[in-house]
Amino acid sequence: MxxxxxxxxxxxxxxxxxxxxxxxxxxxxxxxxxxxxxxxxxxxxxxxxxxxxxxxxxxxxxxxxxxxxxxxxxxxxxxxxxxxxxxxxxxxxxxxxxxxxxxxxxxxxxxxxxxxxxxxxxxxxxxxxxxxxxxxxxxxxxxxxxxxxxxxxxxxxxxxxxxxxxxxxxxxxxxxxxxxxxxxxxxxxxxxxxxxxxxxxRGPQRAMARIKHLSRHASWATLEEQLELEAQYMSQSLGDDEAAEGIGAFFDKRSANYSALRHSADKTPCL
Incomplete structure (x- = not known):
């Protein structure tokens, strides 16, 4: 077969x-x-x-x-x-x-x-x-x-x-x-x-996982529920190495390189 x-x-x-x-x-x-x-x-x-x-x-x-x-x-x-x-x-x-x-x-x-x-x-x-x-x-x-x-x-x-x-x-x-x-x-x-x-x-994998969950959650959540989830994820993302690379690349006027930050699934947000 x-x-x-x-x-x-x-x-x-x-x-x-x-x-x-x-x-x-x-x-x-x-x-x-x-x-x-x-x-x-x-x-x-x-x-x-x-x-x-x-x-x-x-x-x-x-x-x-x-x-x-x-x-x-x-x-x-x-x-x-x-x-x-x-x-x-x-x-x-x-x-x-x-x-x-x-x-x-x-x-x-x-x-x-x-x-x-x-x-x-x-x-x-x-x-x-x-x-x-x-x-x-x-x-x-x-x-x-x-x-x-x-x-x-x-x-x-x-x-x-x-x-x-x-x-x-x-x-x-x-x-x-x-x-x-x-x-x-x-x-x-x-x-x-x-x-x-x-x-x-080519984007930041952990941030994208959070974005995917936010987008899926938004269709049925109340505004307060969505604001709470956004606050949780923004706080997590600000402390992530992906944000350090993305913000650093912006100030350096270069393209962000997230490839070195790829981790196994245990570091990826669980949706």
Whole structure:
């Protein structure tokens, strides 16, 4: 059996590719377990600054495998729930990874595939990529955080329509909604994502981990909660060697060099 995820390094960028192209990169139990493990490894590698998540072939991810889902109908409810939790643990692993994760989307990102793309910290998409909450078309309801992620960008009415119709949204429309950071021509999503990731990877890793957590926390926190978290992280960052290098570089009129300050994950903020 082929590896569920292809792993490549491009300098400080780790590229993880869903490797199930015959099924349009539909999700498998092997993928559920492999992705969190690879993200955990990436956090312990000081040479990795950012991660790009993509799919092999012409699709990002078609979501759940309907053959597997059909088999689960006969399972006990608690077993079905356990399977869903393994999917949700994977989403949590993307969100909780201390290093920035960028999705590179070509073709379809359907069902849980949409959730995986939107769980990432940034999203690069081809203009003709398609995003859909397709569950209703097979009598199912959304999972993997689809409704949570979409609600950050659209009104309740639009969210309800997308979920009730399973309508496909183009990469262009997702960009208009603010959910896509870079809109590119077909075939350019991965190279653009790697370029963006390489630029970010040169930054201060511990400060970036704190920034990632602040950005994720901001969508649901109260102002007071966010002010408190910002105060905690600013205080920590001011005492960090990264700040000494960054501020020193500013006064010296040179580019900051954080490479010598890379530490293992035990020094990286836990999100």
């Amino acid at each position: 082929s590896e569920p995820i292809l792993v490549q390094r491009d300098g400080a960028v780790l590229v993880l590719s869903n490797n199930n192209p015959r099924a349009r990169n539909a999700l498998t139990p092997e993928f559920f377990s492999a992705l969190p493990a690879l993200l955990t490894q990436a956090q312990t590698d000081p040479g990795i600054g950012t991660i790009v998540l993509t799919g092999v072939g012409s699709s990002f991810c078609a979501g759940g495998d309907l053959h597997r889902l059909a088999q689960r109908r006969t399972m006990a409810p608690e077993v079905r729930r356990a399977n869903i939790e393994s999917l949700h643990d994977m989403i949590r692993a993307i969100q909780n990874c201390s290093k920035p994760v960028i999705a590179a989307v070509e073709g379809a990102a359907a069902g849980a595939g949409l959730s995986i793309a939107m769980a990432c910290d940034m999203l690069v998409a081809a203009r003709d990529a398609s995003f859909s909450v397709a569950y209703v078309k097979v009598g199912l309801t959304p999972d993997a955080g689809a409704t949570a992620f979409l609600s950050e960008f659209v009104s309740r009415q639009v969210l309800t329509e997308l979920c009730l119709t399973g309508e496909r949204i183009s990469g262009e429309r997702m960009h208009t909604l603010g959910a896509v950071n870079r809109l590119v021509d077909t075939g350019d999503a991965l190279s653009t994502a790697i370029s963006l990731a390489a630029s970010i990877a």
